[in-house]
Amino acid sequence: MSTQTQPLLEVRNLCVTYGSGPAAVPAVRGVDLVLPAGRKLGVAGESGCGKSTMALALLRLLPASARMTGEILLDGEDVLAMKWGRLRAVRWAGASIVFQGAMHSLNAVRRIGDQIAEPLLVHGRATPAAARRRTGELLEHVGLPAARAAAYPHELSGGQRQRVMIAMALACDPRLIVADEPTTALDVMIQAQILRLIERLVAEQDIGLLMISHDLAVLADTCDRLAVMYAGRVVEEGPAKEVYEAAAHPYGKALSSAFPRIGDPASRRAPRGLPGDPPDPADLPGGCTFHPRCPVAVDGCAEQDQELRDAGAGRRAACVHVGSTS
Ligand SMILES: Nc1ncnc2c1ncn2[C@@H]1O[C@H](COP(=O)(O)OP(=O)(O)OP(=O)(O)O)[C@@H](O)[C@H]1O
Numbered sequence: 346m347s348t349q350t351q352p353l354l355e356v357r358n359l360c361v362t363y364g365s366g367p368a369a370v371p372a373v374r375g376v377d378l379v380l381p382a383g384r385k386l387g388v389a390g391e392s393g394c395g396k397s398t399m400a401l402a403l404l405r406l407l408p409a410s411a412r413m414t415g416e417i418l419l420d421g422e423d424v425l426a427m428k429w430g431r432l433r434a435v436r437w438a439g440a441s442i443v444f445q446g447a448m449h450s451l452n453a454v455r456r457i458g459d460q461i462a463e464p465l466l467v468h469g470r471a472t473p474a475a476a477r478r479r480t481g482e483l484l485e486h487v488g489l490p491a492a493r494a495a496a497y498p499h500e501l502s503g504g505q506r507q508r509v510m511i512a513m514a515l516a517c518d519p520r521l522i523v524a525d526e527p528t529t530a531l532d533v534m535i536q537a538q539i540l541r542l543i544e545r546l547v548a549e550q551d552i553g554l555l556m557i558s559h560d561l562a563v564l565a566d567t568c569d570r571l572a573v574m575y576a577g578r579v580v581e582e583g584p585a586k587e588v589y590e591a592a593a594h595p596y597g598k599a600l601s602s603a604f605p606r607i608g609d610p611a612s613r614r615a616p617r618g619l620p621g622d623p624p625d626p627a628d629l630p631g632g633c634t635f636h637p638r639c640p641v642a643v644d645g646c647a648e649q650d651q652e653l654r655d656a657g658a659g660r661r662a663a664c665v666h667v668g669s670t671s
C-alpha cells in the first residue's frame with residue numbers, strides 16, 4: 346500500500362505529432378492523466394485515437410519522426426527531459442510495456458528463457474546463474490512451468506506467449522506496467538485468464554497499471570479508473586464502473602454500448618454500434634471533434650471546442666452538456 350502523495354505517473358498536456366508541415370499528424374493533442382502507485386488506469390478508444398502513441402511516448406519509444414511536448418512525470422521525474430543513460434535505466438527497471446501480439450515482440454530464434462533473462466543481465470541485476478533461477482521463478486509466477494524456459498516462441502500458444510511477455514515485463518520489478526491491448530489477439534477464455542493474471546500480479550506487487558484497450562468492458566472489469574480517448578484527446582475520465590455503466594460524454598456512452606456487458610447476455614445480443622468512422626487526425630473536424638457522429642450535438646458544437654470539466658463525483662468530461670460552460 347502506498348502512502349506517498351506524489352503520483353507514480355502524471356502526464357501533463359502531452360502532445361505528439363508525427364511528421365511536420367501540411368502532412369503532420371497530431372496523434373495526441375493535450376492529454377492529462379494521473380496514476381497513483383499501485384492503481385489501475387484503463388485507456389479506451391477506437392482505432393487511431395492515439396492510445397498506442399500515448400503509451401509509446403511514456404517511455405520515449407516513438408519513431409524519430411514524432412515530436413513530443415508536455416510533461417511525463419514518473420515518480421516526479423520528467424521522462425521527456427531524461428538523458429539517454431537515465432532513460433535506459435528507467436525502461437524495464439522503472440516501467441515496462443506489454444504489447445499486443447507477443448509473437449511479433451519476441452525473438453523467434455531465441456529461447457524464451459534467454460529473452461526473459463536479458464533485461465536482468467543488461468541492467469546488471471543478476472549474474473547469469475541468478476538470472477536463470479529468476480527466469481524459472483518468473484515463468485512459474487505467470488503460470489508456466491520453469492522448464493518452458495528452453496522453448497522457442499513458436500512452440501508456445503498465443504496465451505503462453507503473452508504470459509512470457511508479462512514475465513519479461515516483471516523481470517526487473519517495475520513500478521509501472523503499460524499494457525497495450527495485452528489480450529486483444531487472444532480468445533475469450535484465455536483473455537480472461539491473462540487479465541486475472543495481470544490483476545493478481547499488480548495487486549501482489551503494488552505495481553501501477555496503465556492498460557489500453559478498445560474494449561471498455563474489459564477495462565471496466567480490471568481497472569479502478571477509466572479514460573476515454575477520442576481523436577487524440579481524453580474526452581472523459583472517472584471511476585471505471587461509473588464511466589462504463591453511465592458515461593457522461595456521448596462518445597463514452599456510444600463506446601460502452603458497443604461492447605457486451607460482462608455477465609449480461611441481453612447486452613451481448615443488442616450492442617449498439619457507433620455510426621461512422623473516427624476522424625483522420627490529419628484532417629480533424631472543427632469545434633468538438635466528435636460532432637459529425639454525435640447524436641446529441643447542438644448548434645455551436647461544430648464551432649466550439651470543449652475542455653474537460655468537472656462532471657461530479659470525481660469525474661471529468663468534455664461536452665457542452667456536462668457541468669457549467671463558464
Ligand atoms: N509512425 C507513425 N507515423 C505516422 N503516423 C502514425 C504513426 N503511428 C501512428 N500514426 C497515426 O497516429 C494516429 C494514432 O495512432 P495510434 O496507433 O496511436 O492509435 P491507437 O489508438 O493505438 O489505434 P489502435 O486501436 O488501432 O491500436 C493514427 O492516425 C495513426 O495512423
Ligand code: SF4
Pocket residue numbers: 594595596633634635636637639640641642643646651663664665666
Ligand atoms: S460537445 Fe456537442 S458534439 Fe461534442 S460530444 Fe457534446 S454534444 Fe456532442
Ligand SMILES: [Mg+2]
Pocket residue numbers: 396397398525
Ligand atoms: Mg494501438
